Amino acid sequence: MLSEAERNLNATDGPPIFRFVFTGGPCGGKTTALARVFSYLRERGFECITCPEAYTTLSSNGMNVDFFSTQGMPKVIQRTVLEVQMALEDGIHRVLKARGKPGVMLCDRGTMDGSVYMPQKEFSELLSEMDTNIVQIRDNRYDAIFHLITAADGAEPFYTLENNKVRTETKEEAREVDQKTQNAWVGHPHFYFIDNSTDFEGKMSRLVDTLSKIVGLPSNLKRRSAKFLLKSKPDLSKFPSDIAYKEFEVEKIYLKHIHDDKSSYSFIRRRTNIDPDGRRLGSVYQSTLAQWTEDGELIEQKRIISEREYMSTSATRDTSRHVVQQRRISFLYNKQSFVVHIFQSPKEGLCILHAQVEASGKAEPEVDLPPFLEVDRRLQDTDEDKDTFGAYHLSKK
Structure with a gap:
């Protein structure tokens, strides 16, 4: 025993x-x-x-x-x-x-x-x-x-x-x-x-x-990612030589709700590392449970999973949603971490810049934007911007 x-x-x-x-x-x-x-x-x-x-x-x-x-x-x-x-x-x-x-x-x-x-x-x-x-x-x-x-x-x-x-x-x-x-x-x-x-x-x-x-614990930080709409895809040849960057392919699959609970959603993600020559070096798999608290704060609990778990869990995907496909570019600039999300599906060509920053009050956190990217505007925490540019809402068929 x-x-x-x-x-x-x-x-x-x-x-x-x-x-x-x-x-x-x-x-x-x-x-x-x-x-x-x-x-x-x-x-x-x-x-x-x-x-x-x-x-x-x-x-x-x-x-x-x-x-x-x-x-x-x-x-x-x-x-x-x-x-x-x-x-x-x-x-x-x-x-x-x-x-x-x-x-x-x-x-x-x-x-x-x-x-x-x-x-x-x-x-x-x-x-x-x-x-x-x-x-x-x-x-x-x-x-x-x-x-x-x-x-x-x-x-x-x-x-x-x-x-x-x-x-x-x-x-x-x-x-x-x-x-x-x-x-x-x-x-x-x-x-x-x-x-x-x-x-x-x-x-x-x-x-x-x-x-x-x-x-998955409550936090005083109400936001850790400021988002910006880019005018066009980044031109990697314009990145300064001292900016180290990495490229990835991302597949995000939203899962069915087991219960009729609209205060949460979950997804799995495959993130594949791409080397400068375009070769795929390997993938990382992750599961995320996102939940809204009573005061409107979104808490995401993440964990790394195996490829086998990813494949078996993908069988429970929410078929009313598209599989989100993206190209991502991660880099550092002035002690800030940035990731460019370049959508391939369901809205090909859409480019969103994510900046990991901190905010503990109502004021929007300040971001020192990279001058080698063409920024259109900052995205706001409104239903309109979420519906137009958020992956969760874009995935709806």
Whole structure:
């Protein structure tokens, strides 16, 4: 007879387990953030486990900088860090699943952070040797990435390395590492910046609010995406050379309502990574449940699913709606995360720019728009704009 833990491990419809990465440049507040979020979620019924940073774990237990003097050692160390990181995360995920309750893994950095310290070609070769790729270790592994910008960028008086003895970066070096880390995670579908535009308490509150919406808890942030109608499709040749961007194909399928409940809807999504030569590198699958609260706030609970789940769930699609097909371009500009949605179906040629920003009051959040895109106007939270430009409404036949 199987034990309770074994039954939980074998279950295909168990409670959700979320994987979140906390990353960023030195002295961004990760240690405090991990502790704050851990307590917050535990108090609200989630089982939480923190996954330590693999490099720091190895360095704190005898692996020192002298090791790098051996020829070929940097690649060996980066592979070891990556393997340790993945083993720790997989083990923690197994423990949380066996527990049989809603769970959250809080990762102190993730699998892409090591790429900052290697040439891109070498990192790609390393992944190939490990029989994996960027799609698997970045997009398919984590539910969201939270980048806490270093205090050296916007909160300079508070920059210190006293809380991490293995870090030695100057402020200039910290800003450079922070930027490289941002670029390493470009392309993840849920990549959030937590900057230094407020005091540190405000920074932590914004982090908790953003994370809350993902796991389905009420949040003080009423919006995290400002939308703009573009006049035309982006011309990638006009993107500045220092703007890192990624391209994707997206298929979104809305599902039938099991109950006559108009306060919620659900969909599944396939997101395929496209390389600069047009080759498909792999797909990530996600399930989303969207619910409106009594005060009109939309909360979306997201989770990564397998290809098998995606295919079986697609059989329950809402046939009164079109399958939404899009081309998407993700990029960073001035510490902001943008995604261009280029519709292929059901409204071919429609281009909407999404900017991940924060708003806690009634005022619209400010967005520093990229000058290399032709913006028509900002879309408003009105029924008219939702009906004309929103994917949910456009999908209706």
